[in-house]
Amino acid sequence: MRNSEPGSPVxxxxxxxxxxxxxxxxxxxxxxxxxxxFAHWLARDRSxxxxxxxEALLRAWRSRDALKDPGAARPWLLTIVRREHARLYERKxxxxxxxxxxxxxxASPGFPEPGGELFALRDAIMRLPIQYREPLILQVxxxxxxxxxxxxxxxxxxxxxxxxxxxxxxxxxxxxxxxxPDAPAPESLP
Amino acid sequence: MSCDEARLxxxxxxxxxxxxxxxxxxxxxxxxRFRDEMRSLDADIRRALERLRTVAEHAG
Numbered sequence: 522m523r524n525s526e527p528g529s530p531v532x533x534x535x536x537x538x539x540x541x542x543x544x545x546x547x548x549x550x551x552x553x554x555x556x557x558x559f560a561h562w563l564a565r566d567r568s569x570x571x572x573x574x575x576e577a578l579l580r581a582w583r584s585r586d587a588l589k590d591p592g593a594a595r596p597w598l599l600t601i602v603r604r605e606h607a608r609l610y611e612r613k614x615x616x617x618x619x620x621x622x623x624x625x626x627x628a629s630p631g632f633p634e635p636g637g638e639l640f641a642l643r644d645a646i647m648r649l650p651i652q653y654r655e656p657l658i659l660q661v662x663x664x665x666x667x668x669x670x671x672x673x674x675x676x677x678x679x680x681x682x683x684x685x686x687x688x689x690x691x692x693x694x695x696x697x698x699x700x701x702p703d704a705p706a707p708e709s710l711p
Numbered sequence: 712m713s714c715d716e717a718r719l720x721x722x723x724x725x726x727x728x729x730x731x732x733x734x735x736x737x738x739x740x741x742x743x744r745f746r747d748e749m750r751s752l753d754a755d756i757r758r759a760l761e762r763l764r765t766v767a768e769h770a771g
Contacts, residue, residue: 643759661760686722
């Protein structure tokens with residue numbers, strides 16, 4: 522299913538919304554750009570990201586009573602987006618977008634110029650396998666802690682640390698630094 | 712804390728720290744240099760990840 526109206530993902534539920542629900546409608550709408558960016562880095566495709574965010578916002582709307590604290594809306598919504606992406610990913614059982622297709626966006630306005638270090642770094646992040654890209658996006662874009670990522674991905678904290686280490690270790694090489702030996706699985710870390 | 716443990720923590724989250732890590736870095740120039748490199752790299756990663764925000768907001 523593709524979102525044919527990329528404007529407002531909550532516009533379809535915004536019409537006829539009772540006045541009491543206006544604040545949550547505004548909240549969901551205000552979060553849309555950040556959710557879209559988050560979904561885009563996970564899915565590597567803008568159209569798929571729009572679909573994911575649309576579905577996520579509808580799920581959030583339906584379960585809006587579960588959000589007791591509006592201050593917790595951001596992690597709540599990011600989690601819904603991640604799970605929506607995971608559902609889509611599991612249904613397809615493959616990488617949703619070819620790398621070439623994902624990197625076509627590099628000519629879009631707002632992206633670094635080809636040949637620059639940030640351009641290479643962005644490409645390298647896109648090329649990271651999902652098991653490394655996902656925790657990195659959750660940490661850097663989502664602001665999730667190691668423990669929160671571990672809960673969300675059903676991994677141990679040590680496994681999350683290792684994946685984050687490996688993600689950055691791969692990116693080091695892109696930036697002209699030497700890769701360091703792979704991280705062991707320590708038993709004594711806090 | 713060993714160098715392997717220190718580098719795992721630094722590589723996983725260059726901005727984070729613990730007392731045990733700071734104690735190790737105070738006596739290990741190699742790991743201290745590694746942290747400087749990773750913090751610089753992480754700043755670039757954050758800048759690279761930020762770029763999609765511009766596009767998303769323009770299109771939104």
